[in-house]
Amino acid sequence: MLEPIDSTSLLSRASELVDLARKAGATAADAVVVRSKSRSVSVRLGKVEGVDSSESDDFSLRVFVGARVASVSANPGFDLRVLAERAVAMAKASPEDPFACLADSGDLSRDHPDLGLFDATDVSSQQLTDAALEAESAALAVGGVTNSGGAGASASMGGLVLVTSHGFSGSYMATRFGRGVSVIAGEGTGMERDHESDSRLHYVDLDAAVEIGRKAGERAVRRLNPRKADTGTGLTVIYDPRVARGLVSHIASAINGAAIARKTSFLKDRMGQQILRKGLTISDDPLVYKGSSSRPFDGEGVQGQRLLMVEDGVLNHWFLATSAARELGLKTNGRGARGGNTVSPTSTNLALEPGDVSPEDMIASIKDGFYLTELIGHGADLVTGEYSRGASGFWIENGALTYPVSEVTIASNMKDMFLNMTPASDIDRKFGTASPTVLIENMTIAGR
Structure with a gap:
């Protein structure tokens, strides 16, 4: 089973960053961490062309000094104090923006509902490969389809961690699964291309790879002549x-x-x-x-x-x-x-x-x-x-x-x-x- 990424340490780090910005002279600040983790596979004509995997936490600090605002970004491992002081120095040198500010404290969310955004299904690279190959095979089996533009499948999760200087602290995670294929029908100057894909938050809700491939093939063939x-x-x-x-x-x-x-x-x-x-x-x-x-x-x-x-x-x-x-x-x-x-x-x-x-x-x-x-x-x-x-x-x-x-x-x-x-x-x-x-x-x- 896929486990949600624990955001506790990131919330703590973001909160510390906001506090340091206030100590450095900011009148208000917010810190955001955008989390992402993904895996994808691409295939063409029955062969795997690429397997990609990535994971990142991207920090952003936004500070306000009166009506002046500045933002800085960094990867994990940065010095919190140095980043906060740099952001405040940049804000002090920035022109005034009369409209830039944090949301009013009375507008902030106090209750974060569970919206069913996370699916714990752990999809392996082999499962992604099998789905991509299955979609492409189904598309190529449609009469009149002559070539493949490639197929792919992916699984990812990402989310947002947000802390503000006026009391907001929250995070959420969401997953996303996808598969798709593009194929070509016809020959020479009479070739036509079409595609089909699906993307869902929950793996079980995805359209079947065979169905995706069939639709892509039929759409391409319908466009001939x-x-x-x-x-x-x-x-x-x-x-x-x-x-x-x-x-x-x-x-x-x-x-x-x-x-x-x-x-x-x-x-x-x-x-x-x-x-x-x-x-x-x-x-x-x-x-x-x-x-x-x-x-x-x-x-x-x-x-x-x-x-x-x-x-x-x-x-x-x-x-x-x-x-x-x-x-x-x-x-x-x-x-x-x-x-x-x-x-x-x-x-x-x-x-x-x-x-x-x-x-x-x-x-x-x-x-x-x-x-x-x-x-x-x-x-x-x-x-x-x-x-x-x-x-x-x-x-x-x-x-x-x-x-x-x-x-x-x-x-x-x-x-x-x-x-x-x-x-x-x-x-x-x-x-x-x-x-x-x-x-x-x-x-x-x-x-x-």
Whole structure:
């Protein structure tokens, strides 16, 4: 059985570091240890290409001297006193930041719930190898698959230790297991590639390696002999859940408090207004049991609660950490994430809530449209909302998927897209960002 890493010594070390920073002249401080331990295997065409293993504890100390702030990082074995004194000296020489601070003590988490984030299953390198080989073999067995792009499997655990100068002390650990494969179908200039993967907090919840391989192979074969679609406007596009999750991520980025404070979001002036079609809801919940992005407290020690970021199409909340919240004259909602020495707002378990129509009925309702399975490029401008992406998928004729389509571009403005979205009923909540199949009306397609 895999044992959780004992965080007692790390909590003690982080607490001592904070105390030394205060003694060196800091008015406030917090110390973070990011723990990680991982093992992975990669294979291709039946042979092991790599076995990797790593383990680390990365310390970060953030100190405040009045409105001045500085951060330093170090590996285990550093001199605590030297690091604390160096951080304080750096802060004293830094420009003032009127918004940088620790979370208010009244916002700190007092009760850290068990969210089922840790799985004690110890997966050996041989088990990872067997799973990767099994997935690749199943994919190569699909008729029409001609080559492998490789398969892999991994097991990891990681977590956060946080201590602050105003009384917070906490830690949590989470595990993650994954497996996936990429394969090629066809020959010569007619080759097509696709993939399938799965990632879960608990090993027993992983999709079977054979099933992952079969799906990857079938997807690659379905893409053979694609055509270009005709250029047109006012067309209906259906986003497969794999790409619809990206749409939800765009919404999350556009309502991120840091982007709002910088005025770099096309939704910056839309709080309290309708941004999605009436009836649509986007939820965010950091406390989902066994949720992919769950956490008992955020990177500042604040416990977030489930929020309806968008309700009945109306924007209710920004994602907020303390610094962004202060800049906007608001309070944090526990969405701060540590990234190196910084704290930035992020989503947690984010979901576009499903509708009532099955994806099959949604497709059947369309006489002429595009079923989208892959997007290429980064043509989503979060400042203006302009959206233009390379795309591939399948053409819909008379309510059925027909021939594969590639080398086309879809375009619109995200303001209009969000108001013309209709979600289907098929959401899979295993993803940190979850979405059902999504239909969007009035898109432009550039093809032949």
